[in-house]
Amino acid sequence: MATPIKPARVEVVRDLEDFDESSGSLLERIIFNHRLMIVLACLLVTLFLGFQIRDLRIAASYDKMLPHSHEYIQNFLENRSELRGFGDSIRIAVEAREGNIFDAEYLTELAAINDEIFLLPGVDRPWMKSIFTPVVRWTEVTEEGFTGGPVLPHDYDGSARAIRDLRINIGRADVVGSLVAHDYRSSMIIVPLLSTDAEGNPVDYDQLSRAIEDIRQRYAEGPDAKVNMYVIGFAKLIGDLIAGLEKVMLFFLVAVAIALVIIYVYTRCIRSTLLVLGCSIVAVIWQLGLVVLMGYDLDPFSMLVPFLVFAIGVSHGAQKMNGIMQDIGRGTHKLIAARFTFRRLFLAGMTALLADVVGFAVLMIIDIPVIRELALTASVGVGVLIFTNLILIPVMLSYVGVSPKAAQRSLAAERGEGSGSRGVGNRLWGGLAHFTERRYAVTVILVSAALGVWGFATSLQLQVGDLDAGAPELRPDSRYNLDNAFITSHYGISSDVFAVMVRTPDDGCRAYETLVEVDRLGWELAQVPGVQRTVSLADTVRGYTAGMFEGNPKWATISDNQGILDAQIGNAVSWNSEFLNTSCNLTPVLAYLSDHKADTLDRVLGVAQRFAEEHSTDDRQFLLAAGNAGVDAATNQVVREANRKMLLYVYAAVALLCLITFRSWRAVVVALVPLIITSILAEALMVHLNMGMKVATLPVVALGVGIGVDYAIYLLSTQLAFQRTGMSVAEAYRKALSTTGKVVALVGVTLAAGVITWVWSPIKFQADMGVLLTFMFVWNMLGALTLVPALSHFLLQGESRRAMLHAESEQTPDNNNAVAGGQI
Incomplete structure (x- = not known):
């Protein structure tokens, strides 16, 4: 008959004199034998880095949103200086409140607005367009030949005659639908x-946006205003996001308050609760200070990173606090309790933090600077948690300890002696222990598998890119999206421009063959659903050719006579056409799109790619792609390719870290399966929320894996520690629940309660992230509490058997030091 193995005895040391200070690892001895120095060092670092935060800027850059290694973006950047206005731009529609634009008062207001916009820093002034800028010109065929000039007459004085000439010039310039609204009630400044x-x-997009808002306030707001202003463009979008980030900080404070309340309700110890939250906030201070020292700014898409650092800090800090509280409740001296907790949880905490770092660092494979900066700053933030939460919290708790009542209450709850709500909680933990039984384990595994299959089938519908018109980062009723709706409905061409660059040898754009191919590309793009119209040098040449022959429409064609073509190209150069450069070796073909949704971009990109492959020659290259829609299309391709690769790398790294920690491939499977199911279901949720995978949302799923694995690491490492003392899976899991398991649930609920408040944010991007993070926090927590025991029933029984066989072979009836405080 096998020798029975006694339950692991918890080591209790009440007096410092009974503790061997030479025990523990070298790192433990260094830390706890120099506690005061560590506290003072952390205080000085906090003061220094906190002082640096004064220089922290919230900013964004158009170039940082570009995937620089992508072929299309390289083509755009190489030719950027010769492309006029096809990159980052703002569009401002100025509407007359009464009447139409052919009114002296309206034109006076427009002229003043135009002049102020012209002088703003960052404006590419030579290529700014409106009916008041000289670059916008009209042409006309007369008996003497071509004539023309700027749309605004040189002698404009606001008189009825001058306004009548302006009206005629607008018709001659064919700018209705582009610079002038179809109803003539507004005009555009590009x-x-x-x-x-x-x-x-x-x-500085924030400064530029504020300057434009100041102009809008002075000219277009108030009862005496004569015009309305509508503003769209990437810079304005970023400016609005930055302006809304003041409310993001409010939600951060709300999350801190919620965490304070929930953790205090659990512990009933104000000193340890404040200490955990304080050290997590210190980590955020260190992170932001280091961001400034490294020369980086925060941008609207990385504003969730400080909260994630705080959330991870609360998660790890709560585990340390719980372990120390239980040891003190058993009678252990607070300093020794801190050392025992450090000894038990440092390896698990380090592994979990490294998994978090991996979740962030893997984002570095995506060649989009804004994501790489997010990955770097987040990795730095998680790195400082090693000091603030794995080291500083145990050290500080070794000084302040916990309240005696809280310690006794924690110990009573562990032993199942609670009543009331505590008794309900104990019954709940007891119910979770049933998942180690075969029938419950089979049920939860089958349900999880079914959810996984359904989620995977649904996630296949996940699209890459924007799925809504306007700016999906903002609410549909936001001012920006209302402005976008106005401009889209009143103008014939949108701000979404897809440009194909045609590169030839010098003077190659004059060639008949080139112009014909350019015209064919424009025609093919015009047939794609979602394309409003296309324009190119071929259209300009066609119009000038007809003009040479008295405007006869029969001559509205591309002549194969090189002399005629040279004359038209000369006219285009004379009138400063935007469709050729001075060397006549680059000409763009523009497609104005109805929107920048993923489907629209995919259709246009498919046609442009096929045409470029079939028609490019050594002397004529069709290069994709410029324009904001071309940049979006390239970015979507990078995101699509990076999504699966990124998750694969995250899981591979997390699996390796878990293997090092658990020393069992079966345990790695137990830890990863809940994470995989949560990732699949998160993508399915994105489909149901009508969210596309894009630069703003791509990091969230990967980050959820890194943060979610914390739950499994703490719970499973504790369970395995008990199993390796000879306990069965059921006994070990029940003991793990009574210690780390409760804190896993506590942290999951706390973090979910904090981020769910984001649903009420005016920034839709933040609201969507709140829903996704809440879902991932809750499901990772539920997966750890249900799937870990269920999978353990089938995969980890051998850990207990091996421990029993080892105990039998050595005839060891007791194992004093395997477990201290009921944990690793």
Whole structure:
């Protein structure tokens, strides 16, 4: 008969004199033998890095959103200086409140607005367009030949005659639908932006947006205003997001308050609760200070990172606090309790934090600077948690301890002696222990498998890119999206421009063959659903050719007579056409799209790619793609390719870390399966929320894996520690529940309660992230509490058997030091 193995005895040391200070690892001895130095060092670092935060800027750059290694973006950047206004730009529609634009008062207001916009920093002034800028011209065929000039007459003085001439010139210039609304009640100012200002710094979108809002407030708001203004463009979108980030900080404070309340209700110890939250906030201070020292800014898409660092800190801090509280409740001295907790949980905590770092660092494979900066700053934030939460919290708790009542209450709850709500909680933990039984285990595994299959089938419908018109980062009723709806409905061409660049040898754009191919490409793009119209140098040549022959429509064609073509190209150069450069070796073909939704971009991109492959020659290259829609299409391709690769790398790294920690491939499977199911269901949720996979949402699923594995690491490592003392799976899981398991549930509920408040944010991007993060926090927690025991029933029984066989072979009836405090 096998020798029975006694339950692991918990080591209790009440007096410091009874504790061997030379025990524990070298790191433990260094830390706890120099506690005061560590506290002072952390205080000084906090003060220094907190002082650096004064220079923290919230900013964004158009170039940082570009996937620089993508072929299309490289083509765009190489030819950027010769493309006029096809990159980052702002569009401003100025509407007359009464009447139409042919009114002296309206035109006076428009002129003043135009002049102020022209002088804003970052504006590419030579290519700014409106009916008041000289670059917008009209042409006409007369008996003497071509004549023309700027749309705004040189002698404009606001008189009825001058306004009548302006009306005629607008018709001659064919700008109705582009610079003038179809109903003639508003006109457009197109403002191309430079990539850098005069000093070589990126354009400050926040400052630019505020300047435009100041102009809008002075000219278009109030009862006496004569015009309305509508503003769209990437720079304005970023400016609105930055303006809304003040409310993001409010939600951060709400999350801190919720965490404070929930953790205090659990512990009933204000000192340890404040300590956990304080150390997590210190980690955020360190992270932001280091971001400043590294020369980086925060941008609207990385604003969730400080909260994630805080959330991870609360997760790890709560585990340390819980372990120390239980040891003190058993009678252990607070300093020794802190050392025991450090000894038990440091390896598990380090593994979990490294998994978090991997979740962030893997984002570095995506060649989009804004995501790489997010990955770097987040990795730094998680890295500082090693000091603030794995080291500083145990050290601080070794000084302040926990309240005696809280310690006794924690110990009573562990032993199942609670009543009331505590008794309900104990029954709940007892119910979870049933998942180690075969019938319950089979049920939860089958249900999880069914959810996984359904989620995978649904996730196949996940699209890459934007799925809504306007700016999906903002609410549909936001001012920006209302402005976008106005411009889209009143103008014939949108702000979504897809440009194909045609590169030839010098003067190659004059060639008949080139112009014909350019015309064919424009025609093919025009047939694609979602394309409003296309324009190119071929259209310009066709119009000038007809003009040479008295406007006869029969001559509205591309002549194969090179002399005629040279004359038309000369006219285009004379009138400063945007469709050719000075060397006549680059000409763009523009497609104006009805929107920038993923489906629209995929259709246009497919046609353009096929045409480029079939028609490019050594002397004529069709290069994709410029324009904001071309950049979006390239970005979507990068995101689509990176999504699965990123998750594969995350899981591979997390699996390796778990294997090092657990020393069992079966345990790795138990830890990863809940994470995989949560990732699949998160993508299915994105489909149901009508969210596309894009730069703003791509990091969330990967980050959920890194943060979610914390639950499994703490719970499973504790369970395995008990199993390796000879306990069965059921006994070990029940003991793990009474210690780390409760804190897993506590942290999951706390983090979910914090981020669910984001649903009420005016920034839709933040609201969507709140829903996704809440889902992932809750499902990772539920997966750890239900799937880990269910899978353990089938995969980890051998751990207990091996421990029993080892105990029998050595005839060891007791194992004093295997477990201290009921954990690893």
